Amino acid sequence: YVFDGVFPPETYQEQVYNTCAKQIVKDVLEGCNGTIFAYGQTSSGKTYSMEGNLNDLQHMGIIPRIAKDIFNHVNDNLEFHIKVSYFEIYMEKINDLLDVTKTNLCVHEDENHVPYVKGCTERFVSSPEEITNIINEGKSKRHVAGTNMNEYSSRSHSIFQIVISQEHGEHKLSGKLCLVDLAGSEKVSKTGAVGNVLDEAKNINKSLSALCNVVSALTGQTKTHIPYRDSKLTRVLQYCLGGNCRTTILICCSPSSLNKSETMYTLKFGQRAKRIKNTAFINHKMTSNEWQRKYEKEKEKNNILENKIQTLEMERRNWHNGEAHTQTSCILMNLYFGGVIPPRLL
Numbered sequence: 001y002v003f004d005g006v007f008p009p010e011t012y013q014e015q016v017y018n019t020c021a022k023q024i025v026k027d028v029l030e031g032c033n034g035t036i037f038a039y040g041q042t043s044s045g046k047t048y049s050m051e052g053n054l055n056d057l058q059h060m061g062i063i064p065r066i067a068k069d070i071f072n073h074v075n076d077n078l079e080f081h082i083k084v085s086y087f088e089i090y091m092e093k094i095n096d097l098l099d100v101t102k103t104n105l106c107v108h109e110d111e112n113h114v115p116y117v118k119g120c121t122e123r124f125v126s127s128p129e130e131i132t133n134i135i136n137e138g139k140s141k142r143h144v145a146g147t148n149m150n151e152y153s154s155r156s157h158s159i160f161q162i163v164i165s166q167e168h169g170e171h172k173l174s175g176k177l178c179l180v181d182l183a184g185s186e187k188v189s190k191t192g193a194v195g196n197v198l199d200e201a202k203n204i205n206k207s208l209s210a211l212c213n214v215v216s217a218l219t220g221q222t223k224t225h226i227p228y229r230d231s232k233l234t235r236v237l238q239y240c241l242g243g244n245c246r247t248t249i250l251i252c253c254s255p256s257s258l259n260k261s262e263t264m265y266t267l268k269f270g271q272r273a274k275r276i277k278n279t280a281f282i283n284h285k286m287t288s289n290e291w292q293r294k295y296e297k298e299k300e301k302n303n304i305l306e307n308k309i310q311t312l313e314m315e316r317r318n319w320h321n322g323e324a325h326t327q328t329s330c331i332l333m334n335l336y337f338g339g340v341i342p343p344r345l346l
């Protein structure tokens with residue numbers, strides 16, 4: 001298997017952060033979109049890697065470290081606006097983790113056709129502590145259940161989103177960072193899931209298999225149809241998979257030989273996903289002056305086209321009346337058609 005890096009079990013959280021997340025934070029601060037998601041079977045360490053222990057410097061995971069890092073980079077000369085949202089996809093329904101009254105939210109598309117969760121709470125933050133409090137608040141609302149394999153098994157996919165907008169004079173940039181802790185795939189014979197936990201397991205496995213289908217379609221020989229709409233998870237993550245985003249996938253595996261077949265499946269997923277090609281670019285928002293300049297340019301283009309139409313209309317009328325080309329129209333035609341008058345007008 002080929003990967004960008006492999007972390008043995010004794011690796012410190014800080015090492016994982018430095019390798020997987022540090023650069024993405026810089027990219028998002030420069031106006032790119034970024035995503036980090038943890039994928040793997042149940043109890044393989046996804047939540048530990050993404051969140052970890054929020055109040056323990058050694059064991060805190062990627063999300064709280066990102067919260068600190070962002071504020072280390074925030075420059076006094078620039079105006080930054082940082083807002084966060086936190087939601088989960090539970091049994092194919094999107095629930096707001098910062099406002100429990102908002103359930104079954106819809107996915108809409110913005111003006112650039114990027115899907116987003118409509119109506120999800122967004123909170124402005126101004127310190128790492130505020131982000132940590134928000135994570136704690138959302139985390140307590142997330143669906144978790146005990147199974148034979150994990151005492152606190154996540155029964156939903158959680159997505160913590162940070163949007164950083166900044167203004168520097170005329171320049172406006174905006175980057176979105178999406179931090180995803182997927183629920184783990186599970187063999188119900190091993191987890192001993194029954195009743196509601198079994199229903200949850202079926203839903204988890206179904207959405208993860210939709211994710212695998214998207215990855216397969218994106219890396220297949222013929223990219224005819226990418227089934228993003230087959231699950232809420234793939235729809236929400238659409239721009240991260242084959243779109244405008246720098247995406248890092250953290251593949252989590254169990255070190256136990258009892259989980260060999262799941263580990264091989266997980267590694268194959270990672271190997272395949274690594275072949276997806278994304279095209280990330282800087283999300284530059286236009287200022288009012290830039291809009292004005294663009295408008296003037298378009299207006300000028302429009303005038304030229306209108307003049308062209310008038311000349312052609314005049315020519316058509318002349319031709320219809322059996323008149324020769326006027327000298328003025330020949331000059332204009334030369335001007336508009338760059339000296340090459342289409343034969344049908346001669």
Ligand SMILES: Nc1ncnc2c1ncn2[C@@H]1O[C@H](COP(=O)(O)OP(=O)(O)OP(=O)(O)O)[C@@H](O)[C@H]1O
Pocket residue numbers: 009040041042043044045046047048049150152153154155182183184185252
């Ligand atoms: N690298 C690690 N070092 C120490 N403990 C770990 C490590 N990885 C995981 N653990 C511990 O293993 C247990 C299971 O991990 P975790 O809950 O993160 O798994 P998960 O992949 O998120 O599972 P699920 O999909 O069921 O939610 C937790 O008690 C966690 O603290």
